[in-house]
Amino acid sequence: MNFKRLAGGILLFESVVLVAAGLWLTYEFFAATPKHIAATILEIIFAFGAGAGLYSAGKGVLAGKRFGRSPAIVANVIALPVGNSIREGGYALIGFLIMILALLTIGSLILEARASE
Numbered sequence: 001m002n003f004k005r006l007a008g009g010i011l012l013f014e015s016v017v018l019v020a021a022g023l024w025l026t027y028e029f030f031a032a033t034p035k036h037i038a039a040t041i042l043e044i045i046f047a048f049g050a051g052a053g054l055y056s057a058g059k060g061v062l063a064g065k066r067f068g069r070s071p072a073i074v075a076n077v078i079a080l081p082v083g084n085s086i087r088e089g090g091y092a093l094i095g096f097l098i099m100i101l102a103l104l105t106i107g108s109l110i111l112e113a114r115a116s117e
Contacts, residue, residue, distance in 0.1 A: 003108045003109075003111040003112035003115060004061060004062065004064065004112045004115075004116075005062065006104075006108045006112075007058075007061050007072070007105060007108040007109045007112050008058045008059070008061040008062035008068075009058075009062075010058075010101065010104060010105045010108065011054050011055075011057050011058030011061060011068070011072050011105065012054075012055060012058040012059075012062075014054045014058075014075075014101070014105070015050075015051045015052070015053075015054035015055035015058060016051070017051075018047050018048075018050045018051035018054060019047070019048060019051035019052075021047045021051075022044055022047030022048040022051060025040065025043055025044045025047060026044055028040075029041070029044065050075065053071060053075070054071075054072065054075060056068070057069075057071050057072040057075075058072070061109070061112070064116070066113075069109050069112075069113060072105065072109055073106055073109055073110075076101075076102040076103075076105045076106050076109075077102070077106065079098055079099070079101075079102040080099055080102050080103070082098065083095045083096070083097075083098030083099035083102060084099065086098060087099070
């Protein structure tokens with residue numbers, strides 16, 4: 001199995017999801033009045049920044065570069081407790097999907113690193 005393509009594809013998918021979340025948050029920011037303006041702006045910046053970071057990590061992994069592995073693993077390790085919090089918050093399916101995607105990405109990145117040695 002080509003773990004490089006799997007890991008890179010998942011990272012690119014995650015980056016698209018984060019950019020879409022940033023676009024949605026931007027729309028909500030202008031369509032409604034947020035209670036916490038600074039927090040909403042920070043969430044928008046984080047979504048676009050994380051999306052850009054995962055995009056570059058995904059492109060790096062697909063190109064066979066090593067620089068994309070570490071930030072991708074860190075981002076997906078962070079996604080595990082986020083998914084668990086979402087699951088405990090009443091959105092079990094979304095939380096489980098986030099955790100499964102994060103575990104799949106971490107596993108494929110580790111296997112890809114071992115295969116390239």
